[in-house]
Amino acid sequence: MKHNPFESWIFDESELDPQQQEQLEAHLAQCPRCAQLANALNLALQGIRALPEKTAPPNFTNKWAASLVARRQAQERKQARTLAIVLISTALLVATVSLYLLTPNFSLISLAAETIATVISVLSSLNWLIATITGFFQNISAPILIGGILLFAAWVILAVFTLGFAFWKVAFRQSEANK
């Protein structure tokens, strides 16, 4: 049997004129091989048409979910920050108002001046503390530093043991009392 134009016609059925279409159908009716080919092609085309119009890239859902989570977290952080600012402002306002009401001869300017002075003194004492600690660690000799660290570690271990022992004693007494 001659399959020749028909095999290629199967693949571009849409290009055929009515006469060719008829010839093809006649051939398919008597040629199992070409009929099988046409059938397989139709099944494949149906499968392709059945696919969703736009296949999402793999990972798309995950990425989308991750970005959603990130957005929600950012929003929550923003809300927390706003809440903190509101709370701090409210606390400051309440403190200022109550100070204003409770203190005779209260002056907002003197409060502001005092607050600024306090902040500056705290900052400068912090600065001094950091400088002292830094200087201490820079000037200290290695054996003294190691000895100090060991002493500190020993103190921590002792404290932990003492605390643990105290807790154990309390727990032991309680369980004894429960018997």
Ligand SMILES: [Zn+2]
């Ligand atoms: Zn054939």
